[in-house]
Amino acid sequence: MAVIDTRILPTAADIEAAAHRIAGAAVRTPLINAPVLDERLGARVFLKAETLQRTGSFKFRGAYNKISAIAPERRAAGVVAYSSGNHAQGVAAAARLMGMRATIVMPADAPLLKRQRTAALGAEIVLYDREREDRAAIAKAIVAERGATLVPPYDDPLIVAGQGTIGREIVEDLAALGLAPDIVVVGASGGGLAAGVALGVKAKVPQAMFYTVEPEGFDDTLRSFKSGRREINPRLSGSICDALMSSTPGELTFPITRELIGQGLVATDDEVKRAVRYAFEELKLVVEPGGAIGLAALLAGKLEVKGRLVVAILSGGNVDADLFAKLIGG
Amino acid sequence: MAVIDTRILPTAADIEAAAHRIAGAAVRTPLINAPVLDERLGARVFLKAETLQRTGSFKFRGAYNKISAIAPERRAAGVVAYSSGNHAQGVAAAARLMGMRATIVMPADAPLLKRQRTAALGAEIVLYDREREDRAAIAKAIVAERGATLVPPYDDPLIVAGQGTIGREIVEDLAALGLAPDIVVVGASGGGLAAGVALGVKAKVPQAMFYTVEPEGFDDTLRSFKSGRREINPRLSGSICDALMSSTPGELTFPITRELIGQGLVATDDEVKRAVRYAFEELKLVVEPGGAIGLAALLAGKLEVKGRLVVAILSGGNVDADLFAKLIGG
Numbered sequence: 001m002a003v004i005d006t007r008i009l010p011t012a013a014d015i016e017a018a019a020h021r022i023a024g025a026a027v028r029t030p031l032i033n034a035p036v037l038d039e040r041l042g043a044r045v046f047l048k049a050e051t052l053q054r055t056g057s058f059k060f061r062g063a064y065n066k067i068s069a070i071a072p073e074r075r076a077a078g079v080v081a082y083s084s085g086n087h088a089q090g091v092a093a094a095a096r097l098m099g100m101r102a103t104i105v106m107p108a109d110a111p112l113l114k115r116q117r118t119a120a121l122g123a124e125i126v127l128y129d130r131e132r133e134d135r136a137a138i139a140k141a142i143v144a145e146r147g148a149t150l151v152p153p154y155d156d157p158l159i160v161a162g163q164g165t166i167g168r169e170i171v172e173d174l175a176a177l178g179l180a181p182d183i184v185v186v187g188a189s190g191g192g193l194a195a196g197v198a199l200g201v202k203a204k205v206p207q208a209m210f211y212t213v214e215p216e217g218f219d220d221t222l223r224s225f226k227s228g229r230r231e232i233n234p235r236l237s238g239s240i241c242d243a244l245m246s247s248t249p250g251e252l253t254f255p256i257t258r259e260l261i262g263q264g265l266v267a268t269d270d271e272v273k274r275a276v277r278y279a280f281e282e283l284k285l286v287v288e289p290g291g292a293i294g295l296a297a298l299l300a301g302k303l304e305v306k307g308r309l310v311v312a313i314l315s316g317g318n319v320d321a322d323l324f325a326k327l328i329g330g
Numbered sequence: 331m332a333v334i335d336t337r338i339l340p341t342a343a344d345i346e347a348a349a350h351r352i353a354g355a356a357v358r359t360p361l362i363n364a365p366v367l368d369e370r371l372g373a374r375v376f377l378k379a380e381t382l383q384r385t386g387s388f389k390f391r392g393a394y395n396k397i398s399a400i401a402p403e404r405r406a407a408g409v410v411a412y413s414s415g416n417h418a419q420g421v422a423a424a425a426r427l428m429g430m431r432a433t434i435v436m437p438a439d440a441p442l443l444k445r446q447r448t449a450a451l452g453a454e455i456v457l458y459d460r461e462r463e464d465r466a467a468i469a470k471a472i473v474a475e476r477g478a479t480l481v482p483p484y485d486d487p488l489i490v491a492g493q494g495t496i497g498r499e500i501v502e503d504l505a506a507l508g509l510a511p512d513i514v515v516v517g518a519s520g521g522g523l524a525a526g527v528a529l530g531v532k533a534k535v536p537q538a539m540f541y542t543v544e545p546e547g548f549d550d551t552l553r554s555f556k557s558g559r560r561e562i563n564p565r566l567s568g569s570i571c572d573a574l575m576s577s578t579p580g581e582l583t584f585p586i587t588r589e590l591i592g593q594g595l596v597a598t599d600d601e602v603k604r605a606v607r608y609a610f611e612e613l614k615l616v617v618e619p620g621g622a623i624g625l626a627a628l629l630a631g632k633l634e635v636k637g638r639l640v641v642a643i644l645s646g647g648n649v650d651a652d653l654f655a656k657l658i659g660g
Contacts, residue, residue, distance in 0.1 A: 052362060052615075321658040321659050324658065328651040
């Protein structure tokens with residue numbers, strides 16, 4: 001494993017700068033409290049609804065923070081990204097707002113809705129086979145050929161700082177109510193969201209406890225916390241949480257999540273399905289499976305939260321209509 | 331028609347009092363801005379998400395404002411209400427919070443989810459035939475027998491004032507952004523929501539323009555605005571908007587909506603379906619048909635809104651899973 005250059009680790013000041021950069025472009029998403037959920041868990045629960053973010057997931061924040069920082073002379077060559085779908089849309093939307101060309105390398109099994117939405121945002125899409133091809137290599141080849149800028153999904157200080165604005169908003173909105181978070185649960189894949197939110201929250205509320213949540217069988221982050229090094233998932237596909245299938249924690253994000261979080265949970269596909277259905281029936285929110293994994297862990301009782309103030313991130317809502325119909329139907 | 335006693339018309343002061351009474355019990359719902367909708371309409375659009383209110387619709391506000399004002403010596407006898415579903419849940423939840431018994435007279439064809447959710451809130455349910463029986467008469471008989479308090483769906487100053495807190499919050503939240511509404515679109519059935527929101531908004535922003543929106547074929551409010559008297563719908567069932575099938579504007583609410591609104595729109599079932607689907611795909615919000623009718627009118631281009639600041643109320647999100655699956659599926 002490469003030695004991390006801690007000089008490039010994002011800081012609270014980078015999140016502050018990101019907040020100013022994305023203001024007006026990103027939605028300041030609401031922090032939702034639902035009495036029905038409070039009553040069920042015996043806790044005070046707040047949901048950061050990044051489902052309501054531009055492009056339907058948190059990914060727009062990091063993408064816009066990164067792309068708007070590209071030097072003017074490099075903008076004409078455009079940007080390139082690889083993503084199963086939400087980062088793709090975030091990059092496409094951010095590039096469009098900046099008047100730049102975007103090329104997205106997407107797995108051929110990505111949800112159709114995510115492909116369609118990415119294309120609708122004006123991006124060029126290059127498909128690859130998730131099991132056999134290396135998306136990073138494909139993206140790097142395009143970068144080399146065009147002189148374009150790569151927008152990584154998580155291993156970039158500007159991306160992490162962009163996602164970190166979520167943590168900053170959570171703390172601000174709770175403070176306006178005279179409150180502060182005791183516990184934060186956040187889905188983890190590459191770790192950009194988890195690292196960013198932990199940095200953003202702990203800058204102001206250092207005692208807040210964090211837990212990552214991962215799909216069962218894709219718990220590389222949890223195993224990495226335990227072993228102290230970046231573990232790899234045995235499989236690259238097969239979870240209902242299509243947004244949470246990175247094979248290993250990020251090189252940049254892992255030192256952050258290990259230090260600031262260090263503990264994790266898993267949720268099964270069935271637990272995630274129940275959370276998506278609960279969000280439909282009781283919360284009236286459309287949440288994609290990967291976006292509901294924190295809520296899933298809470299509803300499944302994976303964590304003792306009685307009497308505490310708990311925040312879960314609803315990280316995305318881009319789910320195909322036919323899958324959603326199945327999830328809420330039975 | 332009875333002569334209205336204008337001394338009992340709710341005022342801005344009653345809305346202020348209601349806001350204090352419901353604080354802590356009702357959710358202060360977010361006012362959501364979605365860039366994708368702004369871009370589509372060429373306007374600045376804010377959605378008041380009463381879908382995220384306790385019980386999944388705005389009805390809790392009025393019900394709690396009314397029920398919490400019942401004198402202590404009358405509480406033991408409980409409350410009675412008639413409703414197709416959303417008022418039922420609002421009354422059941424408010425009564426439960428006040429430790430009171432609730433009996434709800436519901437049409438036999440009310441959506442199953444609304445019946446189940448009302449029963450789950452501890453209310454007793456009495457079914458009636460929407461086409462052949464008089465729900466008000468059934469409710470009044472129970473009131474007479476038990477000495478219970480009737481909680482009307484709209485024709486009550488405390489109910490209207492409770493719904494009016496929505497208007498107050500809209501104005502406050504926009505003012506915090508340095509903004510004010512130009513146009514407000516609001517679904518109308520009995521007119522409690524429309525009257526309340528118009529009172530709440532116009533107390534602070536008298537120049538705001540209002541439009542009611544009704545299902546095609548159930549446009550009693552629009553026809554009443556034109557004729558100056560309370561018109562009656564020819565049919566009592568048959569719209570996809572199960573929440574918007576009152577037969578005529580309220581006796582108390584009509585003088586308010588006529589004076590403060592006075593103009594209305596209609597939306598077809600197809601336009602409403604498209605709005606529900608749009609809310610799922612683009613906004614990631616679960617909205618029931620009746621709750622989406624304001625959005626439907628905007629998406630269908632029923633109103634010139636270019637360059638204006640428009641607010642639509644998403645009044646409820648209680649929709650059966652199988653119907654919702656059909657609506658989003660194609």
